[in-house]
Amino acid sequence: MKKNIIIAFASTAMVLLASCQKTPIAPEKGFGYLSFSEFSLGLDEELDTKAAAASGNYTITVLDAEGNHVVRKTYDEVKNNDNKISVPAGSYTLVASSSADELPAAAFEQPVYGVSKNFSIEAGMTTSIGELICTLQQCKVTVSYSDDFLKMVTGNCTATVEVTAGAPLDFNLTVSSNGTKTYDQNAGYFAVPEDTRTMLVTFKGEIEGKVVSITPKVFSNIAPKQWRQIRFIPKVDEEGNVTFDVVIQDLISDSTLNNSVNADEGIIAEDPEAPKGDGGIALAPDYEAG
Secondary structure, three states: OOOEEEEEOOOOOOOOOOOOOEEEOOOOOOEEEEEOOOOEEEEEOOOOOOOOOOOOOOEEEEEEOOOOEEEEEEHHHHHOOOOEEEEEOEEEEEEEEOOOOOOOOEEEOOOOEEEEEEEEEOOOEEEEOOEEEEEEOOEEEEEEEOHHHHHHEEEEEEEEEEOOOOOEEEEEEEEOOOOOEEEOOOOEEEOOOOOOOOEEEEEEEEEOOEEEEEEEEEEOOOOOOOEEEEEEEEEEOOOOOEEEEEEEEOOOOOOOEEEOEEOOOOOOOOOOOOOOOOOOOOOOOOOOOO
């Protein structure tokens, strides 16, 4: 269900009949005003993510047709300047963001919400921007393990997720000296390059006393405003060999990935001699899938 959390209310009760209104003013020659007097900024929680709500003061940026910064202010600064910005006549894009920094390629627990809108300024006129609704600008990723998979784990493991090349995040699974197993439950937030929209998942760790790794598995159709819930589960083939699968929960379009597991430390590439299909390493014969 869509839920809008209004974080900045309009200063007038007038309902806009159009997204932009223009009224005559007397500015310096060749300039007009971008008015925020009837501006409100909402947060769209109709997300697959259930990501934490953005906090703090939003940054307002005005870009010209070439993408150059014309104005960059916090929303508080705009409100304290009589709710308006003086801008030369021309075509622009307004960007509102919950972060003053550039969108990080990958970061833990750093959701960024934002919205953009095109508008034009005419000399001697005021353009009212109206209401904008911000959405999550990244793909949220979490990693978890089934209880049966955790039974197989005998040493430290790492699941690595990468959406932007060269900007991975490691989700660690740790086994303490007394055998207690804990894993990173922080959410990773990933910028999504428009030219790829893919996610690579790799795994390396100790399973039933053997150091194993998988080749990178590719998930497609990655997009902002998604929550990709990666889960590792065990799997036993018809011959009794134990492997494991990587699944993405709650996204039916992504089928289960069959992962070839290699038992030699440091081997990340596919082994041409490895069994095909669900084949992988054979673990202890007394292992039973839960």
